[in-house]
Amino acid sequence: MSSLDTLQVFQSLNSSPHAQLEQSASLGDGVVAALWNNRHDAQDYHGPSHHTLSCYISGGTQTFRRDQPNNKGAPGKLCVLPAGHQSSWVVNGDLRLAHLYIRPEQFALNCVTLLDREPREMMLRENTFIDDPLQAERFRRLIRMNWSEPGERLLTSSLAHELLDHMILRQVGMREGLRLKGGLAPHLRRQLVDFIELNLAEPLSLGQLAGMCALSEYHFARMFRESFGLPPHQYLLARRLNRARELLRSTRLPFGEIALDCGFASASHFSNRFKQAMGATAGEYRLAFQS
Numbered sequence: 677m678s679s680l681d682t683l684q685v686f687q688s689l690n691s692s693p694h695a696q697l698e699q700s701a702s703l704g705d706g707v708v709a710a711l712w713n714n715r716h717d718a719q720d721y722h723g724p725s726h727h728t729l730s731c732y733i734s735g736g737t738q739t740f741r742r743d744q745p746n747n748k749g750a751p752g753k754l755c756v757l758p759a760g761h762q763s764s765w766v767v768n769g770d771l772r773l774a775h776l777y778i779r780p781e782q783f784a785l786n787c788v789t790l791l792d793r794e795p796r797e798m799m800l801r802e803n804t805f806i807d808d809p810l811q812a813e814r815f816r817r818l819i820r821m822n823w824s825e826p827g828e829r830l831l832t833s834s835l836a837h838e839l840l841d842h843m844i845l846r847q848v849g850m851r852e853g854l855r856l857k858g859g860l861a862p863h864l865r866r867q868l869v870d871f872i873e874l875n876l877a878e879p880l881s882l883g884q885l886a887g888m889c890a891l892s893e894y895h896f897a898r899m900f901r902e903s904f905g906l907p908p909h910q911y912l913l914a915r916r917l918n919r920a921r922e923l924l925r926s927t928r929l930p931f932g933e934i935a936l937d938c939g940f941a942s943a944s945h946f947s948n949r950f951k952q953a954m955g956a957t958a959g960e961y962r963l964a965f966q967s
Contacts (some may be wrong), residue, residue: 733772808842815839
């Protein structure tokens with residue numbers, strides 16, 4: 677099953693006879709981009725498992741949510757649709773819009789790394805027709821790129837992360853009345869984050885991390901996932917790949933040295949993991965940013 681098959685908002689539009697997909701691409705790290713045009717349509721979204729950030733590129737001045745009929749869209753307007761939300765839309769006239777679909781795991785990772793908060797504590801605020809010129813300009817830059825060309829897709833991925841980070845910093849708030857059960861204590865979570873960042877080059881083990889929290893490996897793995905939103909090995913891999921991308925963009929270090937600096941067993945292991953995550957080789961990634 678492809679990643680697009682599990683994106684309910686994408687599938688809802690894709691099944692409409694009125695909506696046409698101009699292009700789409702998986703950008704790695706649980707983020708997918710799509711560019712649509714639509715005309716005289718109606719759409720209902722019922723509890724998608726992913727977050728959606730959208731931007732109206734052109735048209736949409738007579739498009740509205742059924743529960744907010746007096747609030748109309750316009751070019752440059754943004755919408756934030758959290759996972760699990762319910763919404764019904766009426767599209768009158770022509771509309772061209774761009775979407776970013778964000779997996780909950782990536783949202784959770786950014787809550788930890790950007791906000792130093794447990795993902796369970798945070799909620800993405802649903803918002804319709806936001807004015808945010810900086811985000812709108814990022815979307816316009818994004819759709820001018822050729823997502824099917826490897827170098828362009830990698831630049832698009834970087835831009836998508838800027839959009840995601842900005843959304844999290846501006847549109848995420850604390851859940852009210854939440855009483856967390858289970859998971860790691862805040863001081864242990866911060867201790868783990870700092871330790872992992874300082875030791876990405878080392879062969880960290882589950883037992884070593886569990887020992888820092890005085891827990892068995894089984895209980896640590898379960899509590900880590902509750903606090904971080906993803907298993908320890910996925911978190912560690914994501915942080916190692918993030919460090920590798922930074923080094924590829926900012927240095928001329930050989931790939932073998934980058935692999936060791938980021939905790940990969942060999943250059944070939946690093947290359948395989950990088951291509952799986954990004955859809956392109958480390959060499960293509962470096963070339964795209966040098967260009």
